[in-house]
Amino acid sequence: MTNYLQAIFDMLGPGINRDEEPADWLRLEQEIGSALPTDFKEFVTRYAPAELNNRLYIHHPGSDAWNLLRWMRETVEAFEACAWEEITAASLDPGHLVFGKGGLVPLASTNGGEYLFLLPRPGNRPLLVVHVGDDDDFYEYDMSFAAWLHRYLSGQDMTGPNSSIGWNGPAQVRAR
Secondary structure, eight states, X not given: OOOHHHHHHHHHOSXXXXXXXXXXXXXXXXXXXXXXXXXXXXXXXXXXXXXXTTTEEEOBTTOSTTBHHHHHHHHHHHHHTSOOOOOOXXXXXGGGOOBSTTSBXXXXXXXXXXEEEEEOOGGGXXXXXXXXXXXXXXXXXXXXHHHHHHHHHTTOOOSSTTOOOOOOSSOOEEEX
């Protein structure tokens, strides 16, 4: 079985390795009402805040300018203000679409208007959901954050059909 997190570390090289503040993660997880996946927290601790391949934005709970909790709050508020009529993802009900505590938790976004959400499920089985702003569609990825990110950085369609950004060359990480 592939260790996707290690494969990402190998792909991106050494990261920032910020000092992890358990209190930052605890405060964040208490507010969202759910534990975040370990692979997400390990990736964020090593690399965030960062921009990957000039497209994907990752925030950090200990950063002032790129604060993960503040960004999550703002993203939840923006998505809660939308009127959802049709939802393409099988696990989501447009009449009961919830963001933040008890619902979709934002993890990352792109400069192309896509948002990556976590939908917590029983047994700590993550379901990743990508919202594509241009189409107002939701796509489900039944995999870990690290598996999703590895495939995204490898140029696979991970934000809906035909969504590969065609990145040529090695993956890039730019600290923020």
